Amino acid sequence: MSPIIEIKNVTKEFKVLNRREGLRGSLKDLFSRDYRTVRAVDNISMDIEQGEIVGYLGPNGAGKSTTIKMMTGVLEPTSGEILVGGNVPYQNRTKNAQEIGVVFGQRSQLWWALPLVESFRLLKDIYQISDADYDNMLALYQSLVDIEPLLHKPVRQMSLGQRTLSDILAAFLHDPKIVFLDEPTIGLDVSMKSKIRTLIHALNREKKTTVILTTHDMGDVDALCRRIVIIDKGKMLYDNDIEHLKGFFGSYRTLKIRVDGDLKTQADVIQNALRDFSVSADDEWISILVDEEKAKVIDVLGQLQRSFSLRDMQLEEISTEEVIKKIYEEGVQ
Amino acid sequence: MKRKGLGFYFRIYCKILAQDLKSKMSYRADFIISTIGMIFTNISGFISFWILFRSFPSINGWSYYEMLFLYGFSLVSLTPVQCFFDNNWSLRQYVYSGDFIKYCFRPINLFFYYQSEVFDIKGLGQLAFGIGTLAYSWAKIGLAFTPLMLLKMIVFLITASLIMIALQNAAAATCFWIQNSFYVLDLAFRFKDYAKYPITIFSPVFRFIFTFVMPIAFIAYYPSLVILRPDEVPLLSWLSPVFGVVFFLISYRIWMYGATKYSGTGS
Structure with missing residues (x-):
């Protein structure tokens, strides 16, 4: 047809x-x-x-x-x-x-x-x-x-x-x-x-x-x-x-965690442990941008759990909105 | 899809008309006030006419009752434009705001669909008043009342209506090209006030304008000569039905051409 x-x-x-x-x-x-x-x-x-x-x-x-x-x-x-x-x-x-x-x-x-x-x-x-x-x-x-x-x-x-x-x-x-x-x-x-x-x-x-x-x-x-x-x-x-x-923008997901102690200093410690991913912190969360082609989020979480006492966690998908915003701004390579 | 002939459009028009009347009556106060308003407009129009012609029993060989006949004739011939084409007055706003685009999405004639949306019931008061004036002056002048006369009367009334409709369509359609077409439309509308006088009272310049440029002399003067002065009917009078149809078709074409040029506003 x-x-x-x-x-x-x-x-x-x-x-x-x-x-x-x-x-x-x-x-x-x-x-x-x-x-x-x-x-x-x-x-x-x-x-x-x-x-x-x-x-x-x-x-x-x-x-x-x-x-x-x-x-x-x-x-x-x-x-x-x-x-x-x-x-x-x-x-x-x-x-x-x-x-x-x-x-x-x-x-x-x-x-x-x-x-x-x-x-x-x-x-x-x-x-x-x-x-x-x-x-x-x-x-x-x-x-x-x-x-x-x-x-x-x-x-x-x-x-x-x-x-x-x-x-x-x-x-x-x-x-x-x-x-x-x-x-x-x-x-x-x-x-x-x-x-x-x-x-x-x-x-x-x-x-x-x-x-x-x-x-x-x-x-x-x-x-x-x-x-x-x-x-x-x-x-x-x-x-x-x-x-x-x-998929086009890589298989990124953002893992957000909360741990005991000062988030900023803890974030630096985590960054040293996870050299592949970028880690940042704000007042509430430590965000880890995980590229799933390198490591599964669940494995990263397991690794963190062994070294830190996690109080809370969140997982964010990259939203369509963000993707489209990126396309408006940068175009498709 | 079935073919859409005159019958189809007539049925649709009747239905839209019925709905429109229904909805008009739902604004009851508005309906009553506008009806009263129209009656007063007509009465005051008549009074000013009467005061004017009481002082001059005849103008340029036109008697009082002949003038009254012209007056009535113009009232009746202005009724269709008032009743059926009143939405032309809103065209400017629809085009300006971009709302005109909604008329472009229906599988029916655009001009028809647009005009069908409004039926101005106030025109009916004008019609009644006009017919009364015509009948009264007809009797006073002592014109014969034969089927042939009646037929002539109807043909020339339709002619006159078509010309007024054509003028208004063309004037309204200017808004497809220029932003403020109100003045054009208003000008055309005001000119029609001169339609109720015999054009022989105007100077040759205006006679020419009213015949060939803004052909308002065809709204009452030329057509009614056929009834009033059967012995001295100029060629233009006999040609006026042709002019009526031609003008109307031209104005329709202009209107539709304008509508296709319309691109709408962003949304």
Whole structure:
């Protein structure tokens, strides 16, 4: 089966007026033809298979939204090819719209004054969803989240969390092949975030819907995505499994221990004992960065236990967040 | 996917309309106040008209009742733009804030979807007032009431409406290119106030402007000549239905072209 989304060497450039400062500058700008070209997306290629959940990451202004706008048909690429479900999105915007669902940031696409169920009925007509499919979908929703209290509430009276939930349900309603979620959990509390992650995961599993997720929340990524794509300044930095990404930075784990006596002096003693690893201390913990290719954490711990009386210990995995921060800052070698 | 013809859009429109009315009524105070407001606007408009023309029984060969007819004609022909295309006034904000993007994700015509979202019920008061004024002046002038006359009347009312809609679409669409399109829209809206006068009272320069640049003379003057002065109908009057359709299509194209140029704001 061919990929549901095919992106080949896509570049998007914007013309931006070089603005001058001050009132005089603004007046000059009125007649200025002094444009510079900004490359928001620079030669990106990727294939996405049906049913994948892809985390699309990058710092602010990296070109994430621009890529999504091109996939949804709002923007035309300057060069390169995009096929979404076999369509060229920009040329067949309405046809493409039938196959996709979009939740864009915090901008609700529902009818503001209407209760959710009325919005759903309008969407049913607009997307020409059959009665049976519509009922099945609502039943599925009912089994996943408690939608009953939402259905009869006007969207304008909903909390941000309820509104986001509603928007996500609305995006999946016509059983699209692909759903684009742009920062779906932004500004939500922990329990709502987890509810929304569970929902997205369940819908992806049930309906085999491809999900493209942009987010700054590594919790979303860890909970949902097997594959991540990272872009920065329009260029693709990384496209692979999330596991691979972690392995990529060596198999480091941080062992933290607490011992009797002054931590700083003890840390020096430990450093002398463990020459392979870097040891540091703060007010509470002595941290040992263990490279598991050289020695297993459990062996290091055993060795320490023979010489010191350990009062407490902690083990920290290197987090996705740290890895990605490292990629933003240093790039992939 | 099934084909989406006129029937589909008509059904969708009715449903959205019903929902919109429902939600409007849920803001009850707002609904009542705006209805009362519209009635007062119409009454005050009529009073100023009446004071003006009490002093001048006829202007340039146009009698009081003929002027009243023009007035009523312009009111009725302005109703569709008021009722169905009122969302044009908000376009600027949607584009500026980036919220316009939400209209781009539905598998239906963008222009239709955008305009369908608002139905301004206040226009109905204006319609009733306009029809009353038209009927009254019709009787006073002593015009015959035949099916043919009625047909002409309807065709030319639609013509006039299309031209006003076209003007507003084009004016609203300027916001896709310039930040503050309010002035353009407001200008177009204010110009329509001149639509209720026979253009023969203006100087040749303005006559030219109102006919070819801002074609507001087609909103009431040229079409109503067909009814009021059947013996001296200029060619422009007969051509006005064609102009109406052409202007509307052009404005639709401009609007849609602007929408495709729209790139949204970052999020």
